[in-house]
Amino acid sequence: PDANMPAGESLVRQLLYGQRYFRARFGSIHKTCWLPDCFGFTPGLPQVLLGAGIENFFTHKLNWSETNEFPYDLFWWEGLDGSRVLAHGFHNPEGGYNGDVDPATVTGTWRNFRGKAHHAESLLTVGFGDGAGGPTPEMLERARALQYFPALPELRFTRVQDFYDDVRSTADGALLPAWVGELYFELHRGTLTSQGRIKYLHRRAERDLVAAEVLGSLGALVGNESPESLEDPWRILLRNEFHDILPGSSVREVNDAAESELGNVVEQAGEAIHERLVALACASVPPGDERGLLVANPDLSARPVRIESSHELEGSQAVDGGYVLTSEETILGLEARVLFGGSARSGLDASPDRLENDFVAVHIGEDGAISSVWDKVAGRETLAGRGNQIWAYVDKPRAWDAWDVDAGYADDGKELVAGAVELVEDGPHRAAIRIDRRFRDSVVTQEVRLWCNSARIDFATSIDWRDRHWLLKSRWPLAVRAARAAFETAFGVVERPTHRNTSWDAAQFEVAGHRFADLSEPGYGVALLNDGRYGYHALGNELGLSLLRAPAYPDPLADEGSHSFTYALFPHAGSWLEGGVLAEAEDLNRRLPSVPCNAAGPVSLRPLKLEGVRLGLGALKPQEDGDGLILRVYEPAGARGALDIDLPRGWILGPELNLLETETGEPNLHFTPFKIRTYLLQRS
Structure with a gap:
């Protein structure tokens, strides 16, 4: 699979089912993660691999980095939490991982092998691997002929696992170099944005499948039958995380199939959410x-009530396409609660150029950009310039059309200014201003939305795109100074520089992030959130989000047509x-x-209570x-602390498990930075 964009739980399911x-x-499990051709690797991966019984890692792709030469080809790769896997790669200058058997390939690969100071052998894969076919009889015959040829390195065929076992037995592990953190790939950055509909549906499918499992599990905890497995839709989602599908670098037929399949997964997950919530109501709500209205929170963080519904609710506000409802109540993590009508918080006010509630005052200029976001709680301005500038950049990479964004893209761009600004919602639960922008043959429509009970400012975006070779970005200069920005990744965050001091820093001009990126200074910060995009930039005090690309190869209709997604700005106190x-x-x-x-x-009802250290939820699901x-659960920010788990009558906390759901011992409730822990909840 791709190793930048899948959520942590998706990586777990790839390994669990695989x-x-x-x-x-x-009759056995695999010990080596073999990903020769993926476009970068999350620092959350080593811990996930070890938790699934995989202790070795192989990739070839880092040799393709266009700016800096990756320094190691035999090393320890250390992840966010300190977990280490033994990593190896080779640099075949003749054919990469599709190697032939000839003197140039053999000598070139051996000459490039920097790990020979620690181990006397390197792997070399031969055959037609990209498109399949394997080694040919001619290759095998040449291998026999060259096996002990004078002046050439010796050749022998081996099993991958045997190679790694030999390294562990003969190399001094303490002397092997270690690479800590993300394996950032300095190429193919455009794959974080190409085929935006696939990326949006992928995120929806991930979140909805987890939510459906949580609701079914809450039902079991209050007396319902154990929920049915959702492995079948999970497998469809996981298949579409293949590194040329999710990155958007496939042909048209593949992209059409992926959109259809992921749309079906979202539909199945939505039906499961509804059915399991109805079952929870039948089991727990006295008639x-x-x-x-029974409202459930499928996450661990407490959530203010913000409901979007297709049917009218008592006290709700009619909006285009349905109704919205808020309440001053808060739904705790893994809680379900019956609400009787809404109670909009006072203070929401709106005009054609202003949105305001008790938390923020947002002013919109005639050009459609955000001229000011005043944080009323902190008493300070959030922006250092016009926010939500929408820019279209000429996007014609030197090579690899769907794959790449060139470093100089920002030299040739044009800002999209508003053609119309209109107030479309004026409370009491939510207010919104619609902004229309046109660019060549394309239309970008946004509703800037402010709920009455949050400082979060949403930008619900609809795009009708009809142009080729443009990169669309939203830019946010912020009144925050920080040398590093945080980006959500699998089971944690990765911090990256906001400066370009070195060539390594400068190469990270477009980076991967999941649901948020954050720029914080001591005591205050601003986050940029989204519900289906993965490409960000952070430079100085500016955060930016890539909204859309339109390459022409290998899919001549890539990103053509309609897109709908939402991103948001959220100022906050503290970290x-x-x-x-x-x-x-x-x-x-x-x-x-x-x-x-x-x-x-x-x-x-809150049958499962988790108190103590702040954690993120990976899964609450039926046992395999x-x-x-x-x-x-996992520690998401690099902190330490203890967890307390409170279960309902009839349930007990069982042993701790690895990611394959095999017992590892008594449950450990202490968390270190970015630690993932898996527990078995048993019927008593």
Whole structure:
């Protein structure tokens, strides 16, 4: 799979289902992660690999980096939490990982092998691997002829696992170099943005499948049957994370199929969410005459009530396409609660050029950019210039059309200015201003939305795109000074420089991030959130989000047509975790699910309570083999602390498990930075 964009839980499922298949088919699990052609690697991967029984890692792609030469080809790769896997790669100057067997290939690969000071052998893959076919009889014959040829390195065929075992037994591990953190690939940065519809559906499918499993598990904790496995839709999602599908570098037929398949997964997950929430209501809400709304929070962070519904709710506000509702109540993590009508917080006010609530005052200029975001709680301006500048940059990379964004893209761009600005929602729950922009044959429409109970400013974006070879970005100069910005990645965050001091820094002009990027100074920060985009930039005090590309190869209609997604600006006090960035990102990516119900009175159920150190939720799902539940949580910000787990009557905390759901011992409730822990919840 791609190793930049999938959420941590998606990586876990890739390994869980893959290793289970490998064990069932071959009687053992795999020990080596073999990813020769992926476009960079999250620093969360080493811990995930070790948790699934994989202790070795191989890639070839880092040799393609266009600016800096990666310094190692035999090394320890250390992840966010300190986990290490043994990593290897080789540099075949003749054919890469599709090697031939000839003197130039053999001598060139050996000459380039820098790890020979630690180990006397390097791997060299031969055959037609990109497109399959493997080694030919001619290659095998040449290998025999060259095996002991004078002046050439000796050749022998081996199993990959045997090679890594030999390294561990003969090399002095203490002397092997270590690379700490992300393996950033200095090429193919455009794959973070190409085929935007696939990326949006991928994010939706990830979040909705997790939410459906959580709701089914909450039902089991209050007495319902264990939920059915969602492995089938998960497998479809995981297949579409293949590194030429999710990155958007496939042909038209593949992209059409991916959009259809991921759309079906989103639909299946949505149906499962509704069915499991209805089952939860039937099991836990005493029937009565009061018309209420059962609202559930499938995440660990407490969430303010913000409901979007296709049908009218008591006290709701009519908006284009449905109704919205807020309440001054807060839904705690893994809680379901019956609400009776809404109660909009006072203070929301709007005009054609201004949105304001108790938290922020937002002013919009005639050009459609945000001229000011005044943080009323902190008493300070959030912006250092006009925010939400929409720029279109000429995007004609030197090579690899769907794959690349060139370093000089910012030299040739044009800002899109508003053609019309109109107030379209004026409360009491939400206010919104619509901004229309036109660029050549394309139209960008945004609704700038402000809820009454949050400082988060949403930019609901609809694009009808009809142009080729343009990169569309949203730019945000912020009144924050920081040498590093934080970007969400699998099971944590990765920090990257906001300066260009070295060639390594300068090469990271476009980087991967999941649901948020954050720029914080002591005591204050600003986050840029999104619900289906992955390409960011951070330079000086500016954060930016890539919205769309339109390459012409290998898909001549890439990104043509309609796109819908939302991004948001969120100013906050303290660090990103203390300031509620994770909770707001969760809310933007997965609205609180709800179903109408008839209740006798207020109901709140929270069968599983997690208290103590702040954690993120990986999964709450049915056990693969057994009738228990699997709880997976992780420390998201680099902190330490203890966790307390409170279960309902009839359930006990079982052993701790690895990611393959194999017992590893008594449950450890202490968390170190970025630690992932998986627990078995058992019926007593």
